[in-house]
Amino acid sequence: MLQPITRPKAVVFDVGNVLLDWNPAYLYEKLIPDAEERAWFLTHVATSGWHAEQDRGRSCADGVADLSMRFPGSASLIAAFYERWLETISGPIDGTVAVMTALRSAGTPVHTITNFSAELWPVTVEAYPFLADFGEAVVSGEVGYIKPDPRIFDVLVSRAGLPASDMVFIDDRADNVDAARQLGFGAVQFTTPEALADDLSALGLPVSASAANATV
Numbered sequence: 001m002l003q004p005i006t007r008p009k010a011v012v013f014d015v016g017n018v019l020l021d022w023n024p025a026y027l028y029e030k031l032i033p034d035a036e037e038r039a040w041f042l043t044h045v046a047t048s049g050w051h052a053e054q055d056r057g058r059s060c061a062d063g064v065a066d067l068s069m070r071f072p073g074s075a076s077l078i079a080a081f082y083e084r085w086l087e088t089i090s091g092p093i094d095g096t097v098a099v100m101t102a103l104r105s106a107g108t109p110v111h112t113i114t115n116f117s118a119e120l121w122p123v124t125v126e127a128y129p130f131l132a133d134f135g136e137a138v139v140s141g142e143v144g145y146i147k148p149d150p151r152i153f154d155v156l157v158s159r160a161g162l163p164a165s166d167m168v169f170i171d172d173r174a175d176n177v178d179a180a181r182q183l184g185f186g187a188v189q190f191t192t193p194e195a196l197a198d199d200l201s202a203l204g205l206p207v208s209a210s211a212a213n214a215t216v
Helices: 025-031 035-046 050-057 058-069 072-082 094-105 120-127 127-134 152-159 174-182 195-200 209-213
Strands: 010-013 020-022 090-092 112-113 137-139 167-170 188-190
Touching: 010 094, 025 035, 025 072, 035 094, 050 058, 058 072, 090 094, 094 112, 094 127, 094 195, 112 152, 120 127, 120 209, 137 152, 152 167, 152 174, 188 195
Parallel strands: 010 112, 010 167, 112 137, 167 188
Antiparallel strands: 020 090
16 A cells, blocks of 8 residues: 655666566576475575675675585586576566666656675676666675665665655565665555556656556
């Protein structure tokens, strides 16, 4: 639910599962055909908690080495997580990219706060050049904090030169949205590009419902 705020002066996007469709299963469907075996690997070996340490700043090589020591029989599968990183992304979420483009075209600054490895961010930006269009990009692996740590939001406030109350933050995860709200941001939990366009329009931003259906 949107809390009442004045029209935001800037919009802050999450990346994974807001602008890019990301899921490690996209890669491991190719490497582990058996669904139960694949689910076990992603739940007990290459877990979200393990990957989060790379987002926090640990090198991919160190993360792979540490996990491979604990699961030596899965070493090649573990290494593939980062060697074939781009295969964990199915592509852009076109409707959200169109919303971001519409905001930029109307002169509204757009920024990002993203939990992302510092090593993988430039690789991903090269593959998806629209990610280079942010005014400020706060990448967790570069600053050493991951959402929902308040300190990563503080970095964006400092760089953007705006108080949190002048910005609206968009994320697919409820804990990150709640953290942003507690710090004074307007906040929207992402579900679909169409719903996002409606939410931003309701806040007075120059985004029409049709923007989410535009071709980018």
